[in-house]
Amino acid sequence: MRKPCCDKQDTNKGAWSKQEDEKLINYIRTHGEGCWRTLPQAAGLLRCGKSCRLRWINYLRPDLKRGNFTEDEEDLIIKLHALLGNRWSLIAGRLPGRTDNEVKNYWNSHLRRKLINMGIDPNNHRLITHNHLPRSHDSSSGASIRSPASKVPVTDNTNIHPPEKSGGDNDQVSDAASSLEDEQCGHKLPDLNLDLTISVSASTVDKVEDARRKSQKQSNIIADP
DNA sequence: AAACGTTGCAACCGCTCCATG
């Protein structure tokens, strides 16, 4: 068993106070990010390094763009999710000023429902056949989206791979890729233009391609060991 | 006005990845 990342008895948990935020900001301004494990002590914070890192990356970083997602951003998230699956950090990396946590939350709270209302399964970006469509009272209430991965399945699970950490998300990527193939072969998703050239730099496409190549390689390894 | 349900977001947890010795 590994040691915990910090001595939890001596650390604060929960919401950050203004003073803590200021301490963290001041420390990183003068010393840079450096080693998260030792940062809390050096900065005089009773927090675990992971907690500091998360707070900085998701909330305090000066280059964060806060506020509502634009339609372009929404579009891009949907397209990238179709390609990459739940690789939030990769997706967030294509959205300047957005964090993986923010993208993940936005997906789970807004975009999933949006896709479902459009008749698209958010897990694999395929059209939901009519007998799988959420019943009207379900979709109108937006119910059951609270906890996306576990609590209540939004659609039937026949196309959903169980969350499998090692290589599981590769399944998801390859599944997304195959679903894209499906779309190219026949039923195209309504209003889902998968052309990634709109607001994506060349490096974006490179990264996406990298991820796809990587996942393909790994799925090959899984296929023939 | 109160009770209850829903939503959105910040934060935590546990796992995996990756660099290093």
Add this chain to the structure above:
DNA sequence: CCATGGAGCGGTTGCAACGTT
């Protein structure tokens, strides 16, 4: 090559705010 530790990631939870009955 292997073990170890730190960083990063994705899933999940807790809770305040908001909406509905």
